[in-house]
Amino acid sequence: MSAVSSESRFRVSGMDCAACGNKVDTALRRLPGVEDVAVSVSAGTVRVRHGAGFDAAALVRQVGNLGYGAEPALNAAPSDTASRKAPHAGDHAGHSHGQAAEAGAQWCSGPKARLTAAAFAALLLAYGLGHLLPALERPLFLAALAVGLVPVAWRAVTAARFGTPFSIETLMTIAAIGAVLIGAEEEAATVVLLFLVGEMLEGVAAGRARASIQGLSTLLPKTARVEANGEVREVSAESLTLGAVILVRPGDRIPADGVVSEGAGEVDEAPVTGESVPKRKGVGDPVFAGTVNGGSVLRLRVTATAADNTIARIVRLVEEAQEAKSPTERFIDRFSKVYTPAVLVVGALVATVPPLVLDGGWEEWIYKGLAILLIGCPCALVISVPASVAAGLSAGARRGLLMKGGAVLESLGRITTVAFDKTGTLTVGRPVVTDIVAGSRSAPQVLSLAASLEQGSSHPLALAILARAKADRAPAPPSFDAHALPGEGVEGGVGGERVFLGSPEAAARRVELTQEQREAIEALNAEGKTVSVVVLAGAVAGFIALRDEARPDAKSALARLHADGLRTIMLTGDNARAAGAVAADLGLEARAGLLPQDKQRIVRDLQAQGLIVAKVGDGINDAPALAAADLGIAMGGGTDVALETADAAILHGRVQDIPDMIALSKRVMGNIRVNIALALGLKAVFLVTTIVGLTGLWPAILADTGATVLVTANAMRLLAWTPRSELGPRPVRG
Known part of the structure; x- marks a missing residue:
């Protein structure tokens, strides 16, 4: 086995x-x-x-x-x-x-800070006592050097034992010991102190980057109010089980992922998704752990345990993403493995060739060779890419933009074509009433009659009519004997009269439609709308048009993609008329009537044209196309599919997140280029100044420490990244 x-x-x-x-x-x-x-x-x-x-x-x-x-x-x-x-x-x-x-x-109070403080105190003491007792100056500086160097040298030996002979600690140890051999123990002690300061600052920066994503965990309340057997008791949020009913008061953070079972109100999702406007939640709507209940008491049924709620999965996903190295990061890793031994060789050549060939002074050139070792420390170079990638992944995650690794983050900036699903991606995913046309009755009366018949129905069209009636405060008197007519519509009594609501074809079998009414219905159908006709007392009382409308931000998001030179296309299984209407309104290409395998084939065709394709869908029926694309982006509300399948996911249903995600990728790649330029540029400058004798050991390590701090600080700037969609429209330049 x-x-x-x-x-x-x-x-x-x-x-x-x-x-x-x-x-x-x-x-x-x-x-x-x-x-x-x-x-x-x-x-x-x-x-x-x-x-x-x-x-x-x-x-x-x-x-x-x-x-x-x-x-x-x-x-x-x-x-x-x-x-x-x-x-x-x-x-x-x-x-x-x-x-x-x-x-x-x-x-x-950490060990690196304590070691740095000890090395600083020892060096300060050596300077003070050495000034008072010149005869003890050399032993004092050797002792001060030992305080900082012994732990560094031990780490170098240990790293060599376990497979990393050419470590930063190795370069530092060789340089410090060499400096002692040529009588520069004072400089050697200063160099080791500066190295320890740089390491300590790296630790501070790494802790800040780590806390930026782990801070999401603090959004969860420690306790929850569980309702059972008519009683409410407070329990640990981590102990909540699936199916438990919890009570969330106004102003409280929601302790678990769940579904609203009773109540309605505004929920602030900004802490988790970055959505700035609170969302209205009612019975059956999902809610995220860590979000804030705005204005009324909600009862929720728990749908995920503490270890698997939205925040836990986001943290886990980002951590796993940070473990997956980007192509640039892998290249820098490979480069550094060759670079560090090369630095040792160059340092040795600088120390030996001029004295042997050019009759230079041994002490001078050994000193310069040791400085080359310090200049060559790859700290700044090896941290330049992962620091930027980690900060970029964290900044995106805190705004509901999840990317599975540095490779995905890099690839997003190279996308040339974005293929969208229609239903639930470019559109809201459910029909809404778009037009109410009066006939023998006024438009408000038509809406009231339709709402009366649809009460109690869970059909998507019925829900849309009821939602519009509620929004317009249209009365919906109770109907009697209301029943569905398969393939036609619904019929029942309202106010003592028989009312029918159904398709134009079914309505035409009950009453004659005028030419004007037929043309109006045809025009609405041409716009991709579904028309339901209300028949009352042998006449057309009016009709209602419904359509799955585009998301409010879809048009502006697509305009941003077009402005950035990207091609956009809609791939949908919907009929050509409905797809064409939405595409015409949004201004993008459309391919309609597609099966999942058709979407996959079209993605392959686009790639064959040399295009780099991102496919945006709901992560379920678009699975083949998402897998075939260069990048699959799942658009969902924190579901397992949205978080676990595609290369990237957006937690809230905003099309605007697509250009924002691409913009973040370009910002990160620009940050990486600046970091690499800083790391290599400073080394090049100090290499020249050291060779010509302008700088020595401590400026060399100070340059490396400074470069490390600059690179890290530049990467940390990404944590404050704000999407353009949150900044508002750009000012028009005159």
């Missing part, structure tokens, strides 16, 4: 940059039974795929040997890889125990 691969996730504390992640990755791949490793520095997680012979305790020890802390995500049993998309029950539970505890600690 062959072993089945399984997957486990662990929380790892102390990783502050991509170099840390690479060391952990390399060390864990050496463990027996480990098949694959995915490390997310920004999320503080490690996902391991493993088979027979894997020992979780050995993994924790291996990570501990590198100087980091590790623990399994609580209750997260390894899952079969075949069911990878299934929610991991323990992922969210472990969140607060491990990583959140680390994030909650004050950075100034």
Whole structure:
């Protein structure tokens, strides 16, 4: 019997940059039974795929040997890889125990901060006592150097033992020891202190990026009010079970995903989806955990446990996305593995060639060679891409834009064509009354008669008529003997008279339609609308037109895509007349009457033309096309399908989120280019100034630390990204 691969996730504390992640990755791949490793520095997680012979305790020890802390995500049993998309029950539970505890600690009391403070105090003491006792100056600076260098050197040796000989700590150790050998111990101690300061600042920045997405967890209230057997009692929100009925008072945060079972009111979804306008919720409507009940008491039936609610899944999805490296990040990783040994070679050549060939001074050129090692530290370079990607993924997630990894985030900016589903994507997904045409009765009377017949019906057209009657405050007197006529409509008594509501064809069998009425109905049909005729007392009382209308933001969103040079096309299974009407109104191409396999074929045809295609749909009936597209974007309200199937998902049903997501991708890629330019540009400048003798050891490491801080700070700017749709229309330039 062959072993089945399984997957486990662990929380790892102390990783502050991509170099840390690479060391952990390399060390864990050496463990027996480990098949694959995915490390997310920004999320503080490690996902391991493993088979027979894997020992979780050995993994924790291996990570501990590198100087980091590790623990399994609580209750997260390894899952079969075949069911990878299934929610991991323990992922969210472990969140607060491990990583959140680390994030909650004050950075100034962490081990790196304590080591930095000790090195600073030792260096300050060496300067002070050395000035008073010149004879002890060299031993004092050697002691100050040892305070900071010994832990760094130990990490270098440990990393080398577990597969990473060319680490940043190795470069630092060689440079510091070399400086001592040529009598520059004062500079060596200063360099080590600056290195520790840089590491500490990296830790602060990494903690901020980590907290930006984990902060979503704080949106959940700790308790919930459960209603059972006529009593209301307060329980822990984590203990809520499926089907439980909870009571949410006005102003309270909703403690769990659920469906409204009683009550109606406004719910503020901004904390979860970024939707700025509160949404009206009534019986049967879904609600998200962490959102705020606005104005009235709601009773909800719980539909997801604490470990699998919307917020838990968002956090888990973003963490897993951060574990999936983008193409640029993978390239930088490969480059850094060659780059660091190359720096050692260049440093050695600079130190030896001029004295041997050009008759230069050994001490001068060894000093310059050591400075080259410090300039070459790849800290800023290796953090330049993952910091930007992590910040971009977090910024998007906090606004309901979910992308599964850096590769997706990068690819979005290269899209040239967007193919949309119609129903539920470009349109609201349900019919609404668009026209009420008077006949023998006035328009309000026509609406009242239709609403009277439709009371109690759950048909989509009936619900649309009832919703319009409620909005217009049209009276709907009770009907009697109302019954459906299969294939025709509904008939019943209203106010002592027989009323029929149904299709124009069925109405024509009961009363003669005038030429003018036939033409009006035909015109409405041409606009993709469904017409229901009201017949009363042997005459046409009037008729009502209904259509699945475009979303309010669809036209402006498509205009933005067109302005950015993207092609848009609608792929729908609806009839050509309805599809054409919506497409004409929105200004995009349309292909109608399509089966799922037809949509997939059209996506393939577009790709064959050299276009990079994103397919936007509901994640269910568009599955083949979503899979075939270069990028599949699911449009849904936090459902399993929306969060687990496509490459990206948007939590609220706004078409505007598509151009926003593409804009975020371009913003992130621009940020990455700036970061790489900063990291390499500063190194190039200081390489030249060091060779010509203008700068030495401590300016070299200061340049690397400065570049790391600049790159990280630039990436963190993405956390404040705001979609253009939230900024309002751009001013018109005169």
